Amino acid sequence: MGLAQPRLAAQAEQVSDLDRQAAVQLGVVSRAQALAAGMTADALRWLLRTGRWQRVHAGVYATFTGPLQFEARVWAAILRAGTGAVACHRTAAYLDGLCDDPGPVIHVTVPAGRYVEAGIDGVRVHLSRRLALTRHPVKTPPRTRVEATVLDLVDAAPNPGEAEGWVTAACQRRLTTPRRLALALRQRKRIRRRSMVEAMLSDVADGAQSALELHHLRRVERAHGLPAGCRQRRVEGRRVTWVDVDYSEYQVRVELDGRVGHTGEGRFRDRRRDNRATVDGHVTLRYGHADVFGDPCGVATEQARVLSARGWTGTIRTCRPGCPAAIQDRPGSLA
Template identity: 35%
Template structure:
């Protein structure tokens, strides 16, 4: 009897060691299916949970310790909740792919139609007609490719501003390219943010300087502000340079910043150009193209204040 008991304990220890090795690659988490496949019985799993050696993560996942569940563990647990064909999606997928500076408060998971979605705090499992195995990353936690995840994150974002950021940040951080975002966006035929997403991706592609200037001129006309001079030429120490939008009469310049203005190769030239303008006693306002999409009223309020400071008065 003692030998059988010892043998049973040794076998259980081997199973737990095997599960621990699996959990090491999954943020400390395994699925119930993995635990049963390794040889654990349902009763043994319940005993580990009752003894508070392990903890439950949602309904289909178990963490093999009782400390805080790391973000990687929650990513895996979210996928386990969705079943065999589930993929982490949207902002959570971006974070799992290396996006920094953004916290995905909800773990969204995409599953094919026909799958019964589960529910849990901080968990959002969505049945979608857009589910496709070709969108799945081949390594690590099952998740959608970055361009697809970014587009869906923008679709599901809490606001237009957040949508624009979730399209922009993966490009800024080198996780994808604007061209790949554009390709992923072509699959979206209907969505309330489709026009906004196309505008942001167009901005990211870099061929939008004239578009931004036209947008500013149109907004000025609509708001009763004087129409600016555009692409005004100045001469600096290193030759000629252009100002995007300028009101010479009122000493105001607006520099329109596309995505390229945040890159290291542009930071120094942009700063030198702005300093030259300021030394010439003009006020300089910076208008990110994203600002035209998500905070136009705030920026044009500043433009109006700048014009008034330069002497402009609205006709009675």
């Protein structure tokens, strides 16, 4: 028995192919990889028993002691999920710099039809029939392409605002472009909030005469019986500005922000415009895609209350059975 221990230690130290593989995988290897490299089951058990290696998941080991960094944990999840698995959703987003918090769970996707044992600790497994198209060809740890990651997150978002935020963040951080996202969206048959995302991406390309403004006209203003606003009104001053929707009789303006990734000088220009309007006695309401597409009745209710406070004597109407649009404390109260 005394001779067996040195033999096991010598064998464990001689597997150079496995060393190279572990270096790529940040020190994490699978049982199958270790055995394929020539390590015996006895040598593997000895490494674990003596604490030289540590078990991360069933059949997946870290070849070092101490805590695992995040990317090593991702590798461990991918190896546990099996052949073809890649990081996805928020995990892939964090790896690519799309978000600053990876969240408490590691997300991996495997090809549809693959069986993966349920209950991998700290890991959520997704299935995809398009993984061959959405997998990034070279990045490590393996992950989905940025465009696929964004659309996965949009599909899983609990509300329109969060969905809009993923698209905006991807463009603001210059990880992709609206054109590339639009192409990926066209190739994807099923996704929640498709119309909202299509509008966001087309608005970037087409400018002010946007799908967002059209949706506001139809689903907010006309559907709820609000007064007709003047669209794309040119306002003269020290600098010429354009107002998306102007209710001039009531000194109310609506700005529809359809520009994905709108930061920097454009943001300050909007603020200066809104401030000048306030000085001149106007009030400005500002909405994005998540508001107009996600809650058009809520937008209509808010606009109606502001318009009523400034002299509109009309009555908002419901756009459908169950529409929550209503004005409280009429007339003229915002309470």
